[in-house]
Amino acid sequence: MSLFASLVERLADLLQPLFHASAAAAAIVLFTALVRLLVLPLSRAAARGQRARAALRPRVAELREKYRKDPERLRKAVLELHTEEKVSPLSGCLPGLLQLPAFFLLYRLFSSSTIGGEGNGLLGHRLLAAPLGGRWADVLADGQVFGVAGLVYVALFAVVAAVATLNFLRAKRSTAESGGVAVGGGERVPGLGAVSKAMPFMSYFTLVTVAVVPLAAALYVVTSTAWSAVERVVLYR
Numbered sequence: 001m002s003l004f005a006s007l008v009e010r011l012a013d014l015l016q017p018l019f020h021a022s023a024a025a026a027a028i029v030l031f032t033a034l035v036r037l038l039v040l041p042l043s044r045a046a047a048r049g050q051r052a053r054a055a056l057r058p059r060v061a062e063l064r065e066k067y068r069k070d071p072e073r074l075r076k077a078v079l080e081l082h083t084e085e086k087v088s089p090l091s092g093c094l095p096g097l098l099q100l101p102a103f104f105l106l107y108r109l110f111s112s113s114t115i116g117g118e119g120n121g122l123l124g125h126r127l128l129a130a131p132l133g134g135r136w137a138d139v140l141a142d143g144q145v146f147g148v149a150g151l152v153y154v155a156l157f158a159v160v161a162a163v164a165t166l167n168f169l170r171a172k173r174s175t176a177e178s179g180g181v182a183v184g185g186g187e188r189v190p191g192l193g194a195v196s197k198a199m200p201f202m203s204y205f206t207l208v209t210v211a212v213v214p215l216a217a218a219l220y221v222v223t224s225t226a227w228s229a230v231e232r233v234v235l236y237r
Contacts, residue, residue, distance in 0.1 A: 001105075001108065001109060001112070001115050001116065002115055002116040004105055004109060005109060005115050005120070005121075005122055007031075008024060008027050008028065008031065008109070008122060009024075009121070009122070011027035011030055011031065012024040012026070012027040012125065014027075015027055015030070021125075021126055021128075022126065022127050022128060023125075024122065024125035024126075024132060024216075025125070025126070025127035025132060025215075025216075025219060028106065028132070028216050028219045028220060028223075029219060029223050031102075031106075031220075032102075032219070032220045032223040032224055032227070033223065033227070035099060035102045035224075036099075036224060036227045036231075039094075039095045039098050039099060040231075042094045042095045042098065043095045043231055043235060044235060045094075046094065046095055047235035047236050050236065051236075053082075056081060056082070059081060060078055060081065063077045063078060063081065099224060102220070103217060103220055103221070103224075106214075106216050106217045106220050107213055107214060107217040109122065109216070110122060110123065110132055110133045110214040110215070110216040110217060111133070111214055120133075122216075127152055127215060127219070128148050128149070128152055129144075129147065129148035129149045129152070130148070130149040130152040130153070130215055131149075131215065132214065132215045132216040132219075133214050133215070133216065134149075134214065134215055135211075135212065135213070135214060135215070136153050136210075136211045136212070137211075137212075139153060152215075153210075153211075156210055156218055156219075156222050157207060157210065157211075159222050159225070159226055160206050160207050160210055160221075160222055160225055161204075161207060163203070163206075163225050163226060163228070163229045164203035164204045164206060164207065164225075165203075166229060167203035167229075168203055168204070170232075206221060206225055209221050210222060
């Protein structure tokens with residue numbers, strides 16, 4: 001924690017001439033970008049995996065037709081096809097999973113009043129008028145919804161909502177193309193129709209995250225979410 005706090009402080013010092021009082025917030029954005037660059041090779045692999053799975057859809061459809069009366073044999077056949085073509089249905093999860101430690105580190109750092117037995121100086125940093133250790137609930141409690149601090153959250157919510165809407169439309173299109181809930185390459189799974197309908201809405205849960213975590217962690221989420229939107233346009237075209 002102390003080492004990470006020192007890193008954020010040093011980044012803030014470097015950015016202070018450009019961002020002044022919001023230098024620590026800019027440092028968090030920069031830190032997020034560095035994390036995303038580190039997992040970029042995995043993101044590229046995930047994109048290749050998705051294209052490979054899309055290319056296998058005609059063959060999966062043939063298997064679905066061939067084994068339509070034997071779901072267990074269908075599942076095994078699809079898994080064998082993926083193994084043969086070296087396509088992993090889980091590759092798309094790795095970039096997100098590997099970012100979790102960085103997010104939780106920021107959450108912990110800006111939720112703790114002390115670091116290494118000393119006062120947490122990072123809590124004094126702000127993004128405009130909004131404390132990096134504060135939450136949206138604090139803004140509501142202070143009646144600052146339409147103040148500068150409140151507008152900071154409005155901007156963050158707007159970015160997340162825009163990206164979530166794009167993800168929502170993309171998820172609906174992907175679900176329609178795969179013919180329902182896809183597991184292991186596209187076969188239908190009985191009883192999971194409700195999950196299929198709910199999946200496109202999952203992106204909007206990011207709004208809840210931004211609302212309840214410290215602003216510093218919310219900045220990480222928003223920056224990473226925006227990065228993912230741009231990354232999808234570049235890697236999944």
